[in-house]
Amino acid sequence: MTLVAYKYRFKPSKEQAEMLEHTFGCVRFVYNNALAFSKEQYEQGNKTNFSDWNKNLTTIKKDADFSWLKNVSSVPLQQSLRHLDKAFKAFFKSGFGYPKFKNKRGKQSACYMANAFKFNAETKQITLAKMKNPLKVKLSRPFNGSPSSVYVSKTKTGKYFISMLVETEIQPLPIASKTVGVDVGIKSLAACSDGVVFNNPKYTKKYEKKLAKAQRKLSKKTKGSNNFNKQRIIVAKIHEKIANCRVDFTHKMTTKLINENQVICTESLRVKNMVKNKKLAKAISDANFGEIVRQIEYKAAWYGRTVSKIDQWFPSSKLCACCGAVYQGKWSLAIREWRCDCGSVNDRDLNAANNIHIEGLRLAA
Secondary structure, three states: OEEEEEEEEEOOOHHHHHHHHHHHHHHHHHHHHHHHHHHHHHHOOOOOOHHHHHHHHHHHHHOHHHHHHHHOOHHHHHHHHHHHHHHHHHHHHHOOOOOOOOOOOOOEEEEEEHHHEEEEOOOOEEEEOOOOOOOOEOOOOOOOOOEEEEEEEEOOOOOEEEEEEEEEOOOOOOOOOOEEEEEEOOOEEEEEOOOOEEEOOOHHHHHHHHHHHHHHHHHOOOOOOHHHHHHHHHHHHHHHHHHHHHHHHHHHHHHHHHHHOOEEEEEOOOHHHHOOOOOOHHHHHHHOHHHHHHHHHHHHHHHOOEEEEEOOOOOOOOEOOOOOOEOOOOOOOOOOEEEOOOOOEEEHHHHHHHHHHHHHHHHHO
């Protein structure tokens, strides 16, 4: 059994929208307050954790000035502290991404555990705590079982989504006879050892003129006015369009690779280090390298495939796939094709994919 998130869009009633807005505000306040408390204590030489933040929240709730915190379910408030704890653990593990304060203009969210909602298994309706009526959710993807947790979010463009975490049994795919090596890049998003090349759609570049025009208009509006808010939503919709296109293309590409191949060989990429290159950071972020590898890994685990990751320092592009000789000349990104002493003419991306395939199969064996 595997935990799978089923995400749906829904439109709340006026009362439900007001309750969700109040909940989002309380969750944001509790998260920011705990983060500020943690920073304050750290400056005084004290370390804090989830238990300390929880005690501080209890103290705040007793204050008459913050009595409005009692008007929402306590579960999303507790979960916001757990999310902060998770963010700090991720920061201490990797050294990147110190937790930031949440903004009311950004994406809003609240997490409800099983004790904070009611789920009707027959009608597939869900009723959140402090709400009288169930949410009107159209289940575009059917599922079996009851959700263990529910994640409600609101985008910058004002769209509401609900994500249900359900324990699901996933049937493995039939065993495939093919194996493949995948080399991700900027010019070609993914070059495969079998000759298949996924071209980079470059969605950021495709919409950058439209985005720049909308942002120029936004800069001329009076901040806080109705026209400013209208234009802000237009800018947010363009950003949302770019993100949705990128996610859709990535899912289709990784699903195709998983369906057709039993073993997928990839590189171990350090994307956080790669984006430090100021000249390539924008293109690398748009290419979505990290998400491509992440999707291949979890889909392989679901459907009975094998992922073999080679070392990041393996010279896949400079190594001749025919004779094994390493290119000795000056190397740069401008070199898209090179001739080996053995006489073979190597395309940079396809040659790298072949080498990744050979090395990945060796490691898997």
